[in-house]
Amino acid sequence: MLPIDINSVKGFLDGEEGAALYEQALAVAALGPCLEIGSYCGKSTVYLGSACKKANSVLFAIDHHRGSEEHQLGEEYHDPSLYDAQFGKMDSFREFRHTLARAQLENTVVPIVAPSQLAARYWATPLSMVFIDGGHSMEAALTDYHAWAPHVVRGGWLAIHDVFPNPADGGRPPFEIWKLAQASGLFEAMPLIKTLGLLRRV
Template identity: 70%
Template sequence: MMELPIDIHTVKGFLSDDEGAALYAMALDCAPLGPCLEVGSYCGKSSVYLGVACQKAGGLLYAVDHHRGSEEHQLGEEYHDPELYDEAIAKMDSFRVFRSTMDVAQLNDTVVPIVASSAMAAKYWSTPLSMVFIDGGHSEEAAQTDYRSWVGHIMQGGILAIHDIFPDPAEGGQAPYHIYQQALASGLFEELPMVNTLALLKRL
């Protein structure tokens, strides 16, 4: 049974309850096999679901995010949050809130923050991963970079999860859907049932 040490609805983020529960269940199964990794931590909502599961299973979660916000979080954009904007440097900064979330959720012994771009974090990466959750920038370039950077590190039997899958362009951005289609076309993955906008694929 999933029990979270924090009221998840107090954490900023765009993950639905059913999507969070699915991430938790997948991480709980995967974490004993090797570390999990997420791209796009923001304020730590998904990190709580994944991190608590990893903690329960005795595993580890790497949380990759430059914490300067995606394209849609910037000043004047649709999902800009003024509470996360640092006036002194005129940049977004979600890392201080992320750290606070990890403190409250008692996950500092399980979640390893990597404050860097996806490409930089992956440049010399060599550790096999039991689960990769992609929820970074939604531009085509950002999504493709996340996919290319991490998909090759997923171990056999591991899980690739991709958030914000909208087959209909009228409902949302297409970049996550495109990398989901690439993963299916690669022949490396078996498709599992989708949960809301969360795609789940198992590495063959």
């Protein structure tokens, strides 16, 4: 299914969750391109991009590549190999490009190196699937949801990562936008796949 050993790609996406992203993206790719928010080093990109490549579609991959809150210097998930000492900032874009090259996805994935809200400002392309896995603050999660969920076409998927119904297991913002999507009446939730929430646009 995948062109490279997925365990060789830095990231936090579980294999079962990744397989579900691949299967659902492949199922709806005929409805339009897919889009992800929060690419990091490209683990989810390989799953989604491989499905889009098989379907002769496109994946837009949005990430400012400066890391989320937890990736910053001194934080729990900081990776020194991704730190740009010259600018004093985290930078995952070089590693991301290496992943695309290794996975032979450079002609399928369109990297958009920008904050989510900036990329969304003039967005007008209908999307078959949107995968939200960007910043996990409430502000970032709400911004991603409000900016991108409306672009999912009927029959398409909104996918949200790190949904923890039990507050003891993880942060609340992804769970809150997962609930918000259901309350909107526009999306029907499927059973969670570990921490992956899948919602079909009705």
